[in-house]
Amino acid sequence: MTNPTDSxxxxxxxxxxVRTRIAPxxxxxxxxxxxxxxxxxxxxxxxxGGQFVVRIEDTDAARSSSASxxxxxxxxxxxxxxxxxxxxxxxxxxxxRQSERLPIYREHVDxxxxxxxxxxxxxxxxxxxxxxxQQRERGETSGYDGACLGLGAAEVExxxxxxxxxxxxxxxxxxxxxxFRDELRGEISIPxxxxxxQVLLKADGFPTYHLAVVVDDHLMGITxxxxxEEWINxxxxxxxxxxxxxxxxxxxxxxxxxxxxxSSKLSKRKNPTSVTYYERAGxxxxxxxxxxxxxxxxxxxxxxxxxxxxxxxxFDLERVTLGGPIFDPVxxxxxxxxxxxxxxxxxxxxxxxxWAINTDHLAPLVPLIQQRxxxxxxxxxxxDYLLGDRxxxxxxxxxxxxxxxEQCVAALHHYSSALDELxxxxxxxxxELAEGLAKHQELKLSExxxxxxxxxAGRSVALPVFxxxxxLGSDLTRVRLRDxxxxxxxxxxxxxxxxxxYLAYVQSTG
RNA sequence: GUCCCCUUCGUCUAGAGGCCUAGGACUCCAGGUUUUCAUCCUGGCAACAGGGGUUCGACUCCCCUAGGGGACGCCA
Numbered sequence: 240m241t242n243p244t245d246s247x248x249x250x251x252x253x254x255x256x257v258r259t260r261i262a263p264x265x266x267x268x269x270x271x272x273x274x275x276x277x278x279x280x281x282x283x284x285x286x287x288g289g290q291f292v293v294r295i296e297d298t299d300a301a302r303s304s305s306a307s308x309x310x311x312x313x314x315x316x317x318x319x320x321x322x323x324x325x326x327x328x329x330x331x332x333x334x335x336r337q338s339e340r341l342p343i344y345r346e347h348v349d350x351x352x353x354x355x356x357x358x359x360x361x362x363x364x365x366x367x368x369x370x371x372x373q374q375r376e377r378g379e380t381s382g383y384d385g386a387c388l389g390l391g392a393a394e395v396e397x398x399x400x401x402x403x404x405x406x407x408x409x410x411x412x413x414x415x416x417x418x419f420r421d422e423l424r425g426e427i428s429i430p431x432x433x434x435x436x437q438v439l440l441k442a443d444g445f446p447t448y449h450l451a452v453v454v455d456d457h458l459m460g461i462t463x464x465x466x467x468e469e470w471i472n473x474x475x476x477x478x479x480x481x482x483x484x485x486x487x488x489x490x491x492x493x494x495x496x497x498x499x500x501x502s503s504k505l506s507k508r509k510n511p512t513s514v515t516y517y518e519r520a521g522x523x524x525x526x527x528x529x530x531x532x533x534x535x536x537x538x539x540x541x542x543x544x545x546x547x548x549x550x551x552x553x554f555d556l557e558r559v560t561l562g563g564p565i566f567d568p569v570x571x572x573x574x575x576x577x578x579x580x581x582x583x584x585x586x587x588x589x590x591x592x593x594w595a596i597n598t599d600h601l602a603p604l605v606p607l608i609q610q611r612x613x614x615x616x617x618x619x620x621x622x623d624y625l626l627g628d629r630x631x632x633x634x635x636x637x638x639x640x641x642x643x644x645e646q647c648v649a650a651l652h653h654y655s656s657a658l659d660e661l662x663x664x665x666x667x668x669x670x671e672l673a674e675g676l677a678k679h680q681e682l683k684l685s686e687x688x689x690x691x692x693x694x695x696a697g698r699s700v701a702l703p704v705f706x707x708x709x710x711l712g713s714d715l716t717r718v719r720l721r722d723x724x725x726x727x728x729x730x731x732x733x734x735x736x737x738x739x740x741y742l743a744y745v746q747s748t749g
Numbered sequence: 750g751u752c753c754c755c756u757u758c759g760u761c762u763a764g765a766g767g768c769c770u771a772g773g774a775c776u777c778c779a780g781g782u783u784u785u786c787a788u789c790c791u792g793g794c795a796a797c798a799g800g801g802g803u804u805c806g807a808c809u810c811c812c813c814u815a816g817g818g819g820a821c822g823c824c825a
Contacts, residue, residue, distance in 0.1 A: 264825045299824055364823075371822085378750040380821055406823050424754070433752045433821075441823040448825050472753055472820040495755080495818090502817060530761090533774090537762060543774055560762075563818060567760055570775045580788070 257289030258462050262452065264296045265307035267662050268513035268713060269314035271566070272467065272497055272505060275531045278547065279494060280465045281320050282532075285551035292459060293325030295336045296452075298445045302662065303338070314514035318524045319547070324459075332459040337451050344446040347454050347484070348407050348439055356483045357439055359395055360387040361405045382435035383408060407440040409449075409479065417475035422492045423559055427471065434475045449473060453480040456489055465492040468563075469504070492556060495535045495563045505566055507714075508659050516714035520628035521594060526575040534564040544577060595626050603710065607702045621702060625710055629719060630697035632726050637693050642682070647690040648727050649680060652737040653744065654691060655720035664713045669705050679744055694723030 259280035263273045284291040293315070297303035312327065324330025334340055351357035360383070371381040387408075399405065412431045420426055439450040446454070456464060471493050481488050497505040505512055511520070517527050525546060532550045533543060536559050582590065595601075601622070608621055624630050637647050657672045677687035688704050695707055695716065708716045729737075 262825090266825075296825065302824070360823095367822085375750070375821090380751045382821075404823095408823095421754090427753070429753060430751095435821070438823050443823080445823085447823070452825090467819095468754065469819055469825095493754085498818080500760085504819070533761060535761090541763060541773060543761085557765090561755055562757095562762095563755070564762090565760060567775075570761065573775055576788090 256462070257284055257287035258292060258460050259284040259289065259465055260292040260294055260456070260459065260461050262294045262296045262455075263311050264299065264302075265304060265311060266299060266302040267307055267507075268515055269307075269311045270507075270512050271514055271517070271527075271531070272512070273311070274314065274318055274320075274514050274527070275497055275534065276466060276494065277315060277318070277320050278528055278531050278550075279536070280463075282547065282551040282554040283463060283465060283492075283556070284323075286554040289462070290323040291320075292330070292332070292461070293322040293335065294455060294459065295326055295338075296448065297336060297338045298441075298448060298451055300338070300443060300445055304663065306663070310515065314518075317518055318514065318528055320528075337446070337455065340451075340455070341444060341446075343458070344440065344450055344454060345444070348446075348450065351409065351439070351483055352407065354483065355410070357407050357409045358388060359390075359399065359405045360408045360438070361390075361398060361403055362386055380433050382433075385436065404442045406438045406442050408436045409439050409476070409483075411436050411476075411479065417478055419474050419478050419488070420491065421471065421474075422490055422556055423561060424493070427474070429472065429475050431475065433472075434479075437476050449476045450480065453477050453484075453486075457481070457484070457486045461489050463490045463492060465494060468493045468496050492559075494559065495561050497534060498563045498565045500565055500567075502563070502565065504563075507717075510566065511714040511718050513712075513714045515712060516718075519595075519712060519715055522571070522575050523578050523590070526578040527571070529578075530571045530574050534566070535560050535562075544574070604702070604706075607706055611702075624696040624698075624701065625707060628715070629722055630695070632694065632697055632723060634726055634728075636698065637690055637723070637727060639686070639689050642686055642689060644727070646680060646682065646686075648724065648729065648733075649737060649740070650676065650682070650687050650690050651694060651720055651724050651727070652729075652734075653680075653741045654687075655717055655724065656738070656741045658713065658717050658720070661713065664709070666705055666709050669708055673705075675748065676744070690723065691720065694720050 261273065261277045261280050263269070281291045283289075295308055295311075297308070308326075315322070322328060324332060325335045329335075348357060352359070362383075366386075367383070370384055374381040388410075411434045414431060416428045416430050417434070418426060418428045437449050438447050440446055455461075474491065478488060499505055499509045501509070503509070507513075511517070514527075518524070528547050529545060532545065532547070536550075538545055538549070539553055539555075539558065579587070579590075604622060604625070608618060611621060612618065637644070639647065642650075653676050654673065657676065658669075661668065661672075673687060673691075674684060677684045680687060689699065692699055692701060692704050695701070695704065695711070701707065711719075
């Protein structure tokens with residue numbers, strides 16, 4: 240940790256100074272997968288006395304939001320993973336938000352066009368969609384067919400001058416293999432026939448991930464790219480770009496992917512995946528990080544309880560295992576208990592206060608609670624369901640004098656399906672979705688909301704449902720709706736039928 | 750469908766050719782401590798995906814098969 244090169248100036252710093260990064264995309268709640276990669280990048284950088292950089296990949300103008308960006312920073316801070324360079328703290332390689340680096344990408348793309356390593360493409364998305372589905376039908380890997388490759392310079396110039404919408408694509412060899420090295424797996428070879436002529440610059444002037452990641456990793460001096468396994472297949476695109484620009488490749492480390500219990504890639508539909516959820520459900524950041532540290536990695540002495548400092552001290556890529564680990568909330572719970580019980584009574588009380596039993600956190604509930612109170616003692620029974628993880632549910636609680644069990648199930652299923660797709664957790668949107676579905680099911684809103692109420696609170700007498708949902712947030716809400724559905728015992732067949740019905744509904748509403 | 754990656758108890762993992770009768774942790778089961786519960790302690794169940802090689806010797810190296818996962822977007 241006491242690396243003498245730490246204080247050296249950038250000019251004299253040896254090229255071996257380690258720099259890692261995470262590059263989250265601010266398009267939703269902060270994901271545990273992001274926390275996982277942040278932990279490993281942080282631990283690796285700290286182990287080598289290097290720097291850990293945060294860069295915001297907000298190249299998807301439609302989906303990115305500053306609210307999401309803020310949540311990501313909050314999550315990293317809650318976890319205690321501080322970054323040496325990035326938004327807020329700044330640094331010499333900024334700006335660290337890709338939306339603020341547009342001229343840089345444009346410049347680099349122009350360079351590629353001049354060298355005929357990239358070319359403008361005027362194809363419409365309809366044509367591309369058709370092309371892809373035809374290729375799929377023929378059992379081929381889908382990819383751009385090169386229609387705009389043969390366009391003459393004069394025509395291109397004229398169409399651009401006429402303001403025709405276009406993108407810039409990269410040229411890719413039509414034969415041969417791309418060979419590269421992954422630190423954990425060794426040499427990997429992928430045929431160029433599998434590689435699409437990737438769009439580098441979108442019609443809106445924003446870069447795609449593939450361009451931005453290469454340009455920024457190089458310009459920011461990133462030496463080790465530690466990221467999820469899902470990126471292995473796009474390495475050839477990146478390597479091509481490094482070659483086109485004449486830049487050296489950083490060391491590549493592809494970590495295994497966190498999995499759902501059914502072994503598919505960890506997803507928000509099947510599991511709570513936001514860091515915020517774990518915070519709200521009462522987990523300690525050190526326990527969550529410790530748990531993530533045991534996913535695909537182990538301490539040399541096999542101890543299972545360790546801090547991130549201890550992890551970075553002993554960090555070694557050789558100790559990474561490649562099988563995709565299943566994220567197991569039961570073991571995380573055990574670990575969290577270990578941490579909680581080892582606290583002094585004073586520290587424990589402080590943790591509880593920091594968590595939720597404090598005025599800041601409860602303030603938004605006061606207007607709702609106060610009206611329904613006769614004695615101060617009424618507070619706890621009213622808010623209990625808002626403070627925990629899940630609630631105790633019984634099937635009987637879902638019995639309703641008018642609604643059939645089928646209607647209850649459909650309401651739960653459809654509403655939770657709709658919420659799964661929600662990117663922004665907004666009260667008005669929550670209301671609209673419920674109203675739409677209630678109408679579709681020919682139910683009064685109050686009826687439609689009955690099973691929702693039960694799933695959320697475990698009882699029908701509770702604080703207003705939409706306020707409760709806003710307070711609970713996306714993951715906590717969805718996990719409870721799913722619990723309710725599961726309790727009512729859905730077979731696979733019924734689930735499929737409901738999925739279909741929901742899909743039909745979505746299509747009918749456009 | 751095509752390509753790429755992966756494969757030790759149900760789960761997380763140790764294991765880098767003989768130390769393996771495969772170790773630890775979670776879960777589960779049994780017993781003990783505890784007025785109850787929880788904690789805690791003790792014990793138990795449980796795995797090298799299959800088949801070929803290489804080797805005096807394979808969990809460890811190579812090949813094939815099977816299974817799992819991922820990628821194939823003007824999303825990242």
